Amino acid sequence: MSIFVDQQTRLVVQGITGRDGSFHTRQMIGYGTKVVAGVTPGKAGQVFDGVVPVFNTVADAVRETQANTSVIYVPAAVAASAIFEAADAGIPLIVGITEGIPVLDMTRVLPYLHERGARLIGPNCPGLISPGRSKVGIIPGNICRPGRVGVVSRSGTLTYEIVHQLSTQGLGQSTCVGIGGDPLIGTSFIHCLSAFEADAETDAVVMIGEIGGTDEQQAADFVQQTMTKPVIGFIAGQTAPPGRRMGHAGAIISGSSGTAAEKMAAFARAGIAVMKRPADVVPLLKERL
Amino acid sequence: MNLHEYQARDILRRHGIPVPPGEVAATADEARAIAARLGSGPVVVKAQVHAGGRGKAGGVKLAANPTEAAAHAAKILGMTIKGLTVQRVLVAPAADIASESYVGIIVDRTSQRPVLMVSAAGGIDIEEVAARTPEKIQRLAVDPRYGLLAHQALGLALQLYRDIAQARAAADIMQQLYAAFYAVGASLTEINPLVTTRDGALAALDAKIVIDDNELDRRPDIAALRDTSAEAPSEVAAREAGLTFIKLEGTVGCCVNGAGLAMATMDLVKYYGGEPANFLDIGGSSNPQKVVSALRIITADPSVRAVLFNIFGGITRGDDVANGIVQATKVLPLKVPLVIRLTGTNEEQGVQILKQAGFSALTDMDEAVKQAVAQAKAA
Numbered sequence: 001m002s003i004f005v006d007q008q009t010r011l012v013v014q015g016i017t018g019r020d021g022s023f024h025t026r027q028m029i030g031y032g033t034k035v036v037a038g039v040t041p042g043k044a045g046q047v048f049d050g051v052v053p054v055f056n057t058v059a060d061a062v063r064e065t066q067a068n069t070s071v072i073y074v075p076a077a078v079a080a081s082a083i084f085e086a087a088d089a090g091i092p093l094i095v096g097i098t099e100g101i102p103v104l105d106m107t108r109v110l111p112y113l114h115e116r117g118a119r120l121i122g123p124n125c126p127g128l129i130s131p132g133r134s135k136v137g138i139i140p141g142n143i144c145r146p147g148r149v150g151v152v153s154r155s156g157t158l159t160y161e162i163v164h165q166l167s168t169q170g171l172g173q174s175t176c177v178g179i180g181g182d183p184l185i186g187t188s189f190i191h192c193l194s195a196f197e198a199d200a201e202t203d204a205v206v207m208i209g210e211i212g213g214t215d216e217q218q219a220a221d222f223v224q225q226t227m228t229k230p231v232i233g234f235i236a237g238q239t240a241p242p243g244r245r246m247g248h249a250g251a252i253i254s255g256s257s258g259t260a261a262e263k264m265a266a267f268a269r270a271g272i273a274v275m276k277r278p279a280d281v282v283p284l285l286k287e288r289l
Numbered sequence: 290m291n292l293h294e295y296q297a298r299d300i301l302r303r304h305g306i307p308v309p310p311g312e313v314a315a316t317a318d319e320a321r322a323i324a325a326r327l328g329s330g331p332v333v334v335k336a337q338v339h340a341g342g343r344g345k346a347g348g349v350k351l352a353a354n355p356t357e358a359a360a361h362a363a364k365i366l367g368m369t370i371k372g373l374t375v376q377r378v379l380v381a382p383a384a385d386i387a388s389e390s391y392v393g394i395i396v397d398r399t400s401q402r403p404v405l406m407v408s409a410a411g412g413i414d415i416e417e418v419a420a421r422t423p424e425k426i427q428r429l430a431v432d433p434r435y436g437l438l439a440h441q442a443l444g445l446a447l448q449l450y451r452d453i454a455q456a457r458a459a460a461d462i463m464q465q466l467y468a469a470f471y472a473v474g475a476s477l478t479e480i481n482p483l484v485t486t487r488d489g490a491l492a493a494l495d496a497k498i499v500i501d502d503n504e505l506d507r508r509p510d511i512a513a514l515r516d517t518s519a520e521a522p523s524e525v526a527a528r529e530a531g532l533t534f535i536k537l538e539g540t541v542g543c544c545v546n547g548a549g550l551a552m553a554t555m556d557l558v559k560y561y562g563g564e565p566a567n568f569l570d571i572g573g574s575s576n577p578q579k580v581v582s583a584l585r586i587i588t589a590d591p592s593v594r595a596v597l598f599n600i601f602g603g604i605t606r607g608d609d610v611a612n613g614i615v616q617a618t619k620v621l622p623l624k625v626p627l628v629i630r631l632t633g634t635n636e637e638q639g640v641q642i643l644k645q646a647g648f649s650a651l652t653d654m655d656e657a658v659k660q661a662v663a664q665a666k667a668a
Contacts, residue, residue: 020604077507102474102503103396107433110401126603140603140634155549157601160633161654164601181548183398210549213398236552239537239559240568247533247548247570249503250398260556277557279655 002130002175003150003195003202004093004121005069009134012037012058012067012091014074014082016048020097021073024138025052028071031141033134037061058089069093071127071136076100079123083109087118095136096123096186103249106184113186120186124249126156126178139163139176147172149285150196152189153208154181154215154248158236161278162208169282174202181248183212189219197227204230204289206281207272209263211237212251216263220270230288233267234275235260290500291339295379296514297496301480304469306462307492311381313337320362323380324355331383334361339519340371341414348375351383376518384494389482390449391415391426392463394470402430403470405437405463407445411482437467450485458491459483473511474504523586530582532571539564540665542587542596542625544580546571546605554599557654563662566593571605580613585621594668595626597661599654602633611639615646626664630657 011028015021016038025048029035037055038048044056055061058070070086072079072095079098086094094113101123113120121128127137132146143160145167153159159178166173177192179185189207196202205227209216216235223231238260240246242253253259267274273284292300295313302308310327314320324332332355336348343349348370352358358380368375389411397404408426410418418425427448431437439460446459462483470478477499484494505512517525527534533548537555541563545551548570555565567587571579587596600610610631618627629650631639640650651657 076503100503100506102507103476103501104403104433104471104474104504107396107402111432111434138604143633153549155547157545157547157603157605158549158553160601160603161550161553164632183396184401208549210552215398218399234553236549236556238556239565240552240555241535241537244535244568245502246535246552246568249501251548251552277560277655278553 002133003192003199004175004177005128005130005134005136007133009069009136010034010036010065010067011136012039012061012065012070013052014039014058014070014072014086016040016052016054017043017046018073022048024073027141028135031135033136036065037067058085058091062089062091067091069095069136071095071097073097080105080109083120084112087113087116091118093119093121094186095121095125095127096180097125097127097137099124101182103182103184106182110184110186121177122180122185124182125180125185126159128175128177130175131173137178139178143167144176145172147174148201148203149173150192150199150202150205151176151208152192152196152205153178154210154250155208155236158278159208162206162234162281165278165281166206171282171285174199181250183250189215190222193219193222193227193231197229202229204232204285206285207231207233209233209235210248210251211235211240211246211253211260212248212258214258217266220266220272223272224270231272232275232281232284232288233272234278234281235263235267290502290505290515292498292500292514293337293339293377293516294335294496295337295377297498298493300469300473300498301466301493301496304465304472306465306480307490308496309381309384309492309494311379313377313379314362315366315377317359317363317366320378320380321355321359324352324358327380327382332358332380333383334358334365335379335381336365336368336370336375337377337379338370338373338375340373343370346370373519384484384492385487386484387487388485391481392459392466392483393477393479393481394466394475395477397430400430403433403467405429405431405445405467407449407463409449415479415481431467437464439464452489455485455489455491462491462493473498474501474508475499476501523589527569527586530586531579532569532583532586534586535568536590537565537567539566540592540594541661542566542590542593543599544569544571544583544587544596545599546601550599550601554597554654554658557658558597558662561659561662563665566590577609577613577616580610581617581620584614584617588621588623588625593625595628595661595665596623597657598627598629598631599657600631600633602631602635605634607631607633607635607639608642611642614648615642625668628657628661628664630654
């Protein structure tokens, strides 16, 4: 098993003919992901790289190819519209890579998805990968190894750093999920922790948070009350000044809330082993596996 | 992006909210002229800077007449509040205040909705009220599909005002504030205080609006309100180069791809006994020109004693970054030691390019940070 994506994933790429969309579609196909369709309005009838049929709408793509997962690479100005479209076409899992979607757009998108039972991962995320099975998004496949550690993170390259530590020291991953760095996201730490807890092929979870908001604190409560599997946690931004947006739109300390110290303390109280630096991940996991 | 009080007042006024008159002045003479135009009563002269606690810092003064207004403006203009130099003052009539309340809207991350917050404890720092007496703040999560409904606004307004006419006026203001929130792409709009005057009328005496940076591309009229004089010049230069940069106080300059890894790198500098000089995310694409700009901005800070590159190639390619470093150091000879960590996509090519130019690259993050900290201390 694994969570959210596996060999059953049939992927439609929204924005397949764009610069990022075409580059990453090739990477995903190379990794073995079943990319069954692409969508770019006005380009229906084209065949991407001779293998992936392109459609004008997601609804057409779903009807013709039975796509069950979508990944979105379109520019921020039209990304909310792309998410609405995927949900309307009945796609149950939508992965939003696009960075820079206005938060107020997301206040309208999220209830729409909720009513249709669709799950959004992201936006502003690197996507997810179940090593050896399927990759949806931009996480480099070559740094991952199949295995039994689940990884969930608000970050991109910091996730790669930690996955790299795991892989090079013999700990493979069941699934690595980047949930995104924006203030409003479709899938929270808790959703992922709960899926990892239920996954028979995951033995432990690494959770990578950062400053801003209270998602990590709520996740800590969930771990304490519900999880039986060991959880290791890291928080980026211990040296971040308050009131400044640290790259990610969601990474901002407001007043005295959302600090790294507060989140690390919540982790410790919940019995989550707290990493002081990325290199602590393997020793802490090995103590608990 | 933060707006100044006078800009926020203009926006609220355009949405029909009663805002007292007032104009902005850049010189003492302008302040005198505005005070004279406002009539014979006392005026308040307020510093326009992106900082809270302006009153405590001496940036808000009451003046009995235009001459006094000019004198206060002369003192406030050029004053430094929390590191920011005051370039403008707002001159407005001093209100005859009977009561003060608070009305604000933010996007709440937990409910994922806009939340209207009101409190009868207006005029003071709402974060302090929230921390000490949270029961004094009423909250309502608004369903963005329907907006703030009239009965919801009136229900909250009745918690602030017993007089039904005042409650109705406050409910109107709440709905107008909600409309403004979406119209300008705000992440915060706030009236603090919303006052009643002795004659019973309501007015927004002070206003604060923060715009979601992601809205600026589609709202050029709002983007034009940016006041670059209120920002550090290095941060303005970085934004123009497409980089996210935040200046800090330390000596180890950091250039990293990705926001999370950039924060973790700063934290690791601290872990090994150093102090980061900045946060800098060169972003996902690795255009060599961006590396040149990044290096220029980092090394312009005289307190930087060593520069650390931490690149984990994903979309960013190691050879592109290596080329950028080589180009940048040709244009801009380095006076401080450079430590490079490069791994991931096209690592071998990148290391080779650096080697040919006389640089060495490490693959381990901890090792690179330790070296950068040691070099910064030795310099």
